[in-house]
Amino acid sequence: MNSSKQRTGLLFGSFDPVHTGHLIIADHMLSMGGLDEIWFVVSPQNPSKQQKEITHQQLRKEMLELAVAGNPDFKVSDIEFNMPSPSYTYNTLKVLMEKYSGEEFVLIIGTDNLDAFDKWKNYESILEMIQIWVYPRIGYKGEQFAKHPSVRMTDAPVIEISSTIIRRSFSQGRPFRYMLPEKVFEYINKKGLYIK
Numbered sequence: 331m332n333s334s335k336q337r338t339g340l341l342f343g344s345f346d347p348v349h350t351g352h353l354i355i356a357d358h359m360l361s362m363g364g365l366d367e368i369w370f371v372v373s374p375q376n377p378s379k380q381q382k383e384i385t386h387q388q389l390r391k392e393m394l395e396l397a398v399a400g401n402p403d404f405k406v407s408d409i410e411f412n413m414p415s416p417s418y419t420y421n422t423l424k425v426l427m428e429k430y431s432g433e434e435f436v437l438i439i440g441t442d443n444l445d446a447f448d449k450w451k452n453y454e455s456i457l458e459m460i461q462i463w464v465y466p467r468i469g470y471k472g473e474q475f476a477k478h479p480s481v482r483m484t485d486a487p488v489i490e491i492s493s494t495i496i497r498r499s500f501s502q503g504r505p506f507r508y509m510l511p512e513k514v515f516e517y518i519n520k521k522g523l524y525i526k
Contacts, residue, residue, distance in 0.1 A: 335434040337462065339368045340407075340426070342419060342439075344493070347518060349509050351491035353404075355465050358486040361437055368438070370394050371407045371422065375415040385523060387411060415459055420452040421458060428522040434457045434506045437462045444472030444481070457481075499523035 331446055339359050339476070345352065356368040358479050364498075372394060374387045397403035409425060410417045421438070426435060437460050439447075444464050447453050456462075457480045464472055465486035475481050489511050499506040507515050518524065 335432055336366045337364060337434045337436060339365045339370055339429075339436045339438045340423075340462040342371045342373055342417075342422075342437075344373055344384055346372065346493050347388050347390065347496060347510065347514055347523070348394045349474055349487035349491050349493060349496055349514075350511060353511065354489055355399060355438070355486055356404060359463060359484070362484065363522040365436060367403050367405055369405045369407045370398065371410065373410055373417040389521065389523065391516045393517055396517055397487050397511045399513070414448055415430070418451040420450070420456055423456065427459070435460055439463075440465050441470035441472035442467045444475050445470045447472075447475055456459070472509070501526045 331432060337358070341352065341356055341359075343352065343393075352370070353400075356370070359365060360368060362426055372391050376383065376468070377396075387408070391406060391411075394406045397404060410422055410425075413421065413425065423435065437456070439462060441464055444462075449454065452507070457478060460473075461482065463484055464476075465480045465484055467487050468488055468490060472483070476483055493517070495511055496506055500518060505518075510518070
């Protein structure tokens with residue numbers, strides 16, 4: 331490990347919308363030590379989601395930028411916007427490592443993703459190329475890979491806030507205001523997002 335490299339945590343997601351749970355997890359990972367920054371990587375199309383279900387990528391990026399404004403340790407990356415869809419983490423990691431050779435990256439995922447990790451494209455190569463820090467999700471243990479030398483299980487707080495539930499709350503006219511950063515809540519209302 332080259333200690334002169336900046337160490338950056340990568341948190342991938344649709345962020346539709348970004349909510350306080352995302353920020354709490356990122357903040358916890360930083361507070362553990364060993365990371366200099368967290369990059370929120372906006373995925374235009376998650377391989378497990380249908381394109382029609384997802385808010386336009388630029389709007390999701392703008393919400394993220396509002397959410398992290400004022401925190402110099404949080405950055406937003408739209409690197410996948412110019413890559414083929416659907417977005418495979420392995421391909422994105424390769425591009426990031428080539429483009430930012432001065433960075434050492436750490437992948438941040440939940441135990442829900444770790445449980446399904448053997449279904450990811452080139453998952454064995456990902457385990458060889460990057461450290462993976464895992465936060466807990468209720469109902470998932472990530473046991474298959476928990477003891478892998480590249481995997482670090484963390485005691486991050488269990489956050490059960492769902493973007494799906496937030497979208498539904500807006501569509502039903504009862505928005506969950508305090509699950510969102512204030513500026514994101516205002517942005518959603520101004521743009522009329524998630525109202526059916």
